[in-house]
Amino acid sequence: MSRFTLKVLVFLSLLLALCFFFIVKSNKNDQYPPLSGWMEKFVAVDVRSKPAEFSLQGRNGSNKVFSEWRGKITLVNFWATWCSPCVRELPSLMRLSQKLDNKNFAVVALSQDSSGWRKIIPFIQKNNLHSLPVYLALNGSFLSSFNVRALPTSILFDREGHEIGRLTGHAEWDSAEALELIQHYSKE
Numbered sequence: 001m002s003r004f005t006l007k008v009l010v011f012l013s014l015l016l017a018l019c020f021f022f023i024v025k026s027n028k029n030d031q032y033p034p035l036s037g038w039m040e041k042f043v044a045v046d047v048r049s050k051p052a053e054f055s056l057q058g059r060n061g062s063n064k065v066f067s068e069w070r071g072k073i074t075l076v077n078f079w080a081t082w083c084s085p086c087v088r089e090l091p092s093l094m095r096l097s098q099k100l101d102n103k104n105f106a107v108v109a110l111s112q113d114s115s116g117w118r119k120i121i122p123f124i125q126k127n128n129l130h131s132l133p134v135y136l137a138l139n140g141s142f143l144s145s146f147n148v149r150a151l152p153t154s155i156l157f158d159r160e161g162h163e164i165g166r167l168t169g170h171a172e173w174d175s176a177e178a179l180e181l182i183q184h185y186s187k188e
Helices: 003-031 038-039 083-100 117-126 176-186
Strands: 055-058 063-065 071-079 105-111 134-137 155-156 163-168
Touching: 038 163, 071 083, 071 117, 071 176, 083 105, 083 176, 117 134, 155 176
Parallel strands: 071 105, 105 134
Antiparallel strands: 055 063, 055 134, 071 155, 155 163
């Protein structure tokens, strides 16, 4: 094999590897939205799984099941009144729920307070969170069944109730980058 042929083969191999890199990168960008700002910590799952059905209690004492949100992109936020990053994040969740069309999107602020509504309702009133869709976890195993290791944790679900991904820690959910993330998955 001549030196020229060897150089051509090396060049073509490098060119092919470079093309492959850009094809994979462009396909990945189509599948996942760019994560910037507050959403840099969002981790999309590789395989979407569906959680077991679970019940929540609304402010009026009525029970809801998670499947009632089927057909909507749903953001479930695990929080507690004693969690200062949660308290900081809740107003942005309320504004997000007001900004987006409730026919296609829902926020579920799922309190982990063991004292229940007697602690949550005064907290909502004190912090002027009246329009935040707050629910109470009726069972303490929610955190372990969703593999939640810290508060706050927000999990984004698709229209069929499968987990898209999650963000652990405080985020501004009404920020431009959060809206871009949600709109990306709303197009599916």
